[in-house]
Amino acid sequence: MASTPHDDLLPLDGPFSPYVQEQIGWYVYLLRDPRNGEVFYVGKGKGNRVFQHAQDADTLPDTDKPKLSRIRVIHEDGRQVVTELVRHHIPTEQTAYLVEAAVIDAMRAVGLELTNAVSGHHSQLYGLASTWVAASIYDAPPLPEVDEPLVMFKIPKLWTPAMTEGDLYEATRGWWVLGPKARRAKYAVAVHRGVTRGVWRIEYWRERVPGDRDYTADDQPARTGFAGSPAPEMTHLLNRSVKSLRQGSGAVTIYLNCDDPSLPTSPLLAGAVAVRSAESERAPAQSRFVWQPQDIEIRDAQGTVVKPAGELFAPSTVRRDEANNPPTSTDAGRREDVAAMSSDGKTPPPTTADRPCARCGRPAQWLVTGGEHSAAPGRLLLYCNACRSEGAERLAVAIPLSVLDQDPQSLLLRLYRVGATRSDPDQVAEHLGLNPSGPWYTLARALRH
Missing domain, CATH: 3.40.1440.10 (GIY-YIG endonuclease)
Known part of the structure; x- marks a missing residue:
């Protein structure tokens, strides 16, 4: 037109x-x-x-x-x-x-x-809807076989094809009275009238606090919700019928593959930590940028570079509070509108001069983890360009600091979550100039132990 x-x-x-x-x-x-x-x-x-x-x-x-x-x-x-x-x-x-x-x-x-x-x-x-969504309104195919642990929530809010992703997430994430099985779930799924409508990867759980939807001072029993990120690897679960699954009468949750008590659990934030985390979640997203898997170098046990894949380093959207953090440029110069800030969302991170290489003392440009054949497997270290090149075959993961500074919480948490490092979060915070009381720190300690 x-x-x-x-x-x-x-x-x-x-x-x-x-x-x-x-x-x-x-x-x-x-x-x-x-x-x-x-x-x-x-x-x-x-x-x-x-x-x-x-x-x-x-x-x-x-x-x-x-x-x-x-x-x-x-x-x-x-x-x-x-x-x-x-x-x-x-x-x-x-x-x-x-x-x-x-x-x-x-x-x-x-x-x-x-x-x-x-x-x-x-x-x-x-109105306007994809053919996939429109067909599912009348005759959704059954949910396929699933190996991952899931928790499904029957959302009370009316779902329509016009519902935004943000509104669907807010309707699904909380606030629920849940048992210990929920923390074993890796993904959360929105269900409306027996059909799946959204899926997210669970990063952590937290208590409902002042400012959250329907919060009251006498919130008993305690209600919790999850903080999640998009899960494109699970889109095959969307617009599927769950009516054949076993469900308790009147239950608002459906659990799949969550019965094994040995499954890893996501952290649960409570008290002051939950309040700080909620404040971080509500920070305005006035501009966004995306870091890509190709920004990060991963090597196998033989020291050969492998292509980043799966949930370890999937693309991630990063928030920037434009009012408190004027845009800067990355060291690599590939992004012109980047917020270089620490995990408290306000303080710019140290310059490279304040973060020396662990081997030679020169300004560092990389955060690395020792590989299987290194002297310190899984340990997070700061390396300069030269030392990273010299010892590349002994490293498991190498992340440019220019990329790390864009999204320190997400990147560090993923390293801890998949067991790529067991470094002491206190030392990591000190070396990187991050806030040792922010949400990333609490979650990293819980995942480490």
Whole structure:
């Protein structure tokens, strides 16, 4: 849909005549900007409804609706809004609602930014959706065999195809009364009306604290929720029916493969640590960047470089609080809008001069872990470029400090979670200039022990 000037499309000079109004019936219309040809509003009506908006823009100057604001700018430019009918002679208002909703969805599907305040009639339930999602509403295939430990939550909030990923996550993550089995789960799954709608990798659990949804001072029994990250490796579980799984009467959770008490557990944060973690979770995400697996070097037991894969170093989205942390550049110069900050979210990390190489004392550029044939297997060390190159065959993981500084909590936690290091978190915090009381530190200690 090209955006070209529409000087050749002249608006109707005056409203519809009574005869036209009678014959035209219900209709769905567009408002188009004559300066660039863009459609900026879709509506339905009868009579002279299509012309009412231009009148409102002039007679209601204090109304700041986006639709009317744009019309005023058009009028100030000496132009008139172009009005077009998508469909007319529609027999009923109900049918007009359906046509309007379909047109809105189609316009937004091709990237048009409309000024409509709301979507069309019933569009959340029956509007734009992938064929996969639409089929699952009526006949979802059964959940495939799963080996990983999962906890499924039957969310109370109404799910629709239009529900955002953020809203679905918030509806799923908490707040629940759970037993010890939940901490053995590796993934959390959202279930609505017997069909899976979201899946996340569980990073940790924490108690509900002030500021969380529905929190009360006498929160008894204690309710918990998980902090999770996207799990693209588990998307094959989405839009699947779980109705064949064994479920307790009235239960809001379903556990799969969580019965073994020897399974590793995710940390549970409580008290002041839970409060600090909640504050970190709520930090504004005003800009984002992504570090990629290829930024990190991993070697096997023979010292051969292997391609990073799986959950160890999957791509991760990082938050930056723009108000407190002005953007800087990475040492590598490959990202221009990066927040170099420590895990407390406020203090810039030390410069490379403050982080000497463990072997030669020169400024370090890498965080490495000793490999199987090194003098200190699994130990986190700081290396300069030269020492990393000389001892590369003895290293298991090498992470550029320019990458680590973008996302220290996530990267360090993944090293601890998969057993790539057992270094003392206190020493790691000291060497890297990180906050030894932040959420990463508490979780690292729990994973280490």
